[in-house]
Amino acid sequence: xxxxxxxxxxxxxxxxDISEKMxxxxxxxxxxxxxTEETESYYSDKSDLKLLDSEICDYDFDTxxxxxTLLNKMWEFQNCDHMKEYAVAATVSTFHHKTEECVETGIPxxxxxx
Amino acid sequence: xxxxxxxxLYHDSAAALCINGEIIxxxxxxxxxxxxxxxxxxxxxxxxCMSEGNVSxxxxxxxxxxxxxxxxxxxxxxxxxxxxxxxxxLIDKSFDSIFANKLWIHKxxxxxxGGLGKHGKLLVCEHHVSHAASAFYPSPFESAAIITxxxxxxxxxxxxxxxxxxxxxxxxxxxxPHSLGLxxxxxxxxxxxxxxxxxxxxxxxxxxxxxxxxQRIKDCLIDIKQDGSYRLNLxxxxxxxxxxxxxDDFGGIFDGPRRKPESMITRREMDLAASIQKxxxxxxxxxxxxxxxxxxxxxLCLAGGVALNCxxxxxxxxGGQFENIWVQPxxxxxxxxxxxxxxxxxxxxxxxxxxxxRDAQKGSYLGPSFSNTYIENFLKSRNARYSTAQNxxxxxxxxxxxxxxGKVVGFFSxxxxxxxxxxxxxSILANPMLPEMxxxxxxxIKFRESFRPFAPAVLCERADDYFEFSGESPYMLLTxxxxxxxxxxxxxxxYISDGSxxxxxxxxxxxSYIPAVTHVxxxxxxxxxxxxxxxxxxxxxSEFEKITGCxxxxxxxxNVRGEPIICTPEDAYLCFMRTDMDVLALENFILLKEDQETxxxxxxxxxxxxxx
Numbered sequence: 001x002x003x004x005x006x007x008x009x010x011x012x013x014x015x016x017d018i019s020e021k022m023x024x025x026x027x028x029x030x031x032x033x034x035x036t037e038e039t040e041s042y043y044s045d046k047s048d049l050k051l052l053d054s055e056i057c058d059y060d061f062d063t064x065x066x067x068x069t070l071l072n073k074m075w076e077f078q079n080c081d082h083m084k085e086y087a088v089a090a091t092v093s094t095f096h097h098k099t100e101e102c103v104e105t106g107i108p109x110x111x112x113x114x
Numbered sequence: 115x116x117x118x119x120x121x122x123l124y125h126d127s128a129a130a131l132c133i134n135g136e137i138i139x140x141x142x143x144x145x146x147x148x149x150x151x152x153x154x155x156x157x158x159x160x161x162x163c164m165s166e167g168n169v170s171x172x173x174x175x176x177x178x179x180x181x182x183x184x185x186x187x188x189x190x191x192x193x194x195x196x197x198x199x200x201x202x203x204l205i206d207k208s209f210d211s212i213f214a215n216k217l218w219i220h221k222x223x224x225x226x227x228g229g230l231g232k233h234g235k236l237l238v239c240e241h242h243v244s245h246a247a248s249a250f251y252p253s254p255f256e257s258a259a260i261i262t263x264x265x266x267x268x269x270x271x272x273x274x275x276x277x278x279x280x281x282x283x284x285x286x287x288x289x290x291p292h293s294l295g296l297x298x299x300x301x302x303x304x305x306x307x308x309x310x311x312x313x314x315x316x317x318x319x320x321x322x323x324x325x326x327x328x329q330r331i332k333d334c335l336i337d338i339k340q341d342g343s344y345r346l347n348l349x350x351x352x353x354x355x356x357x358x359x360x361x362d363d364f365g366g367i368f369d370g371p372r373r374k375p376e377s378m379i380t381r382r383e384m385d386l387a388a389s390i391q392k393x394x395x396x397x398x399x400x401x402x403x404x405x406x407x408x409x410x411x412x413x414l415c416l417a418g419g420v421a422l423n424c425x426x427x428x429x430x431x432x433g434g435q436f437e438n439i440w441v442q443p444x445x446x447x448x449x450x451x452x453x454x455x456x457x458x459x460x461x462x463x464x465x466x467x468x469x470x471x472r473d474a475q476k477g478s479y480l481g482p483s484f485s486n487t488y489i490e491n492f493l494k495s496r497n498a499r500y501s502t503a504q505n506x507x508x509x510x511x512x513x514x515x516x517x518x519x520g521k522v523v524g525f526f527s528x529x530x531x532x533x534x535x536x537x538x539x540x541s542i543l544a545n546p547m548l549p550e551m552x553x554x555x556x557x558x559i560k561f562r563e564s565f566r567p568f569a570p571a572v573l574c575e576r577a578d579d580y581f582e583f584s585g586e587s588p589y590m591l592l593t594x595x596x597x598x599x600x601x602x603x604x605x606x607x608x609y610i611s612d613g614s615x616x617x618x619x620x621x622x623x624x625x626s627y628i629p630a631v632t633h634v635x636x637x638x639x640x641x642x643x644x645x646x647x648x649x650x651x652x653x654x655x656s657e658f659e660k661i662t663g664c665x666x667x668x669x670x671x672x673n674v675r676g677e678p679i680i681c682t683p684e685d686a687y688l689c690f691m692r693t694d695m696d697v698l699a700l701e702n703f704i705l706l707k708e709d710q711e712t713x714x715x716x717x718x719x720x721x722x723x724x725x726x
Contacts, residue, residue, distance in 0.1 A: 008209065008210075011209070011213070012202075012205050012206065012209055015191075015194060015201075015205055015209075016194075016199070016201060016202055016205055018195075019191075019194040019195050019197065019198055019199070019201045019205075020198045020199050022194075022195035022198070023195060023196070023197065023198025023199070024198065027195050028192040028193075028195035028196045029196055030196070031192050031193055031195070031196035031290075031291070032193065032196040032197060032291060032348055032354055032355075033196075034347060034348050034349060039339075040339060040340070040341070041339050041341050041343045042288060042292065042337075042339055042343035042344060042345045043274070043286040043287065043288060043341065043343045044286065044287050044288070044289065045285070045286060045287075046273070046283075046284040046285055046286060046287050049269075049287060049289075051185055051188070051268075051269065052182065052184070052185060052240075055239065055240045055243045055284070055457075055461075056178070056237055056238070056239040056240070056243070056457060056458060056461060056462055057182075057237070057238060058233075058235040058236070058237060058238075059179070059182070059183065059184070059219070059220050059235070059236045059237070059238040060220055060235040060236065061220075067217075070184060071184065071187075074184050074185075074188060075188075078188075083188070083191065083192070083195075086191050086195075090187060090191065090213075093209070093213040094213050094217045094218070096213070097210070097213040097214040098214075098218060098221075099214050099215075099218060099222075100221070100225065101222075101225075102122075102123070102154045102155050102215055102222055103210055103214040103215055105210045105211040105214075105215065
């Protein structure tokens, strides 16, 4: 196992640990919840979603601190402070895997990538 | 204002260059790399677009990516949090894609383009806003309702919006994991076809079946509200936690496990295809009705991969909720590059949009073209034998004559199409009246056995002589029934029963005056050809009509199964030489197969392309 592989394993483990913790706390459970709702519509009003403050924006960071700031600002805007738990792990994972060229992900063309 | 739009890292990466809102060039990377659905940074498409527009990286005002990586990360992490310890497979599946590629998109694109233009920073546009922009801005409408439906982009899977002049407002949204696109893809997968590729096969299979699973799908898989909003029962799906689409329980409700790819298609798959098509049409129909109500518009624009479902599009048109509909020809992710560039043009840089009454897509002939000089030099380098037409009239007369004789012609003319359909620039053409033509094309040229008929290209002004259709369908995104007077008696049940099914026999039966393009339900996936967008193709159809009395040609994409549609004269020549195509028309040059020497240095090309 080379150093990148071991960094990947550690980074994935960290993300998994946080996810378990979030799950235990009931955070984000609505995302994959199967509960049916007594509602007339499943549409959300876009104006209520408040995911980011603009539909088009600059995307730029060079340092870990800049990326962490971007993530934290997004989650503050969304009123999702609990997600900040992921900020450091996501930033570390990103910089551990900084590349000059597009990486082969191993996902076949015929499997949905998202 | 020179804006470069880019889509990449999901599937079907592409680049598009717009100058002051005019679409200068757009192309999909797969055409250059010859790797179908290529998701990588579209370096060659970028290079082509900039060369076509004669711009350098320093000339660009901005570079725009069609998706916001922060929102994608947000959705992915919240998906992981919702699964807890069960998120391991999801993390393993997507970790590299997210942390090594998507989050570094600004650096990957800067490196590929050679800079980020005068703006200096990469602009990122929300995925469904990019789709909406690709549908509305090139449309002929000053204002229109907009619907986008795809698998997923960041959070959104479906949006309803409103376009007015230069602005677009997204009004309603349905979020991941509830997705009509992923539901359709789940059935594509379950029926043994490939996700991202086989959806159009499933749509083509539907007319063979009966919608006997319709109620079961509604009872078990999807709750559809009156306004077309919906919610999936996630117990039956796996895509939100694994690399497969459906859970084992899925087979439990549909009479057995997933069909093995390439195995025989049974009555069950036909019925599943018919059922999911009916569900899709029901959702879209209700959504369209709701959209009409909340926007009070008479025009509708569509994009997102689901908008390639031409059967559903035709139902929208027939439903009459909207007077006019316009569908982005590159409705999938490739078109996101174009939408991102246009959205930035009109919103970031405040260029004023003016709709002209005709669409601004330029027939979707937005890719590379090649001069006669280039082609002749190439043909000489291959010692090819050819004749030269002196002008377009001679070329069309000669090619039309050979088509009338039953020859199959590879037709390479002008700029390559942007979008998944061949529209006469990179097409294989044939005589639709010959009963054996469908089988010949399938077995000797495309190297597939298909239950689907080919698509017709028809002179725009003669379309209603052949089809129950008025108006235009220049991008092959609508279907229409063949006119009753041209039909012949045909009973599908004679070939398809519960005990056995012989689709190939069924589809090879003569059902109309133009059997090669008539489906088993008498429908046809129509391209109307007008004089403005592709004058040469129009002229060829006119010549064919003069000789045969028929203003329709078979038009299928110039490729073999699994291969991206050809891009260059070199690609065209190789495809021509490797198949039983009779004639190749490369701009003004005509090659007959019988005159050519066999390729001596060819590789085992059948191993080159993964079957789609």
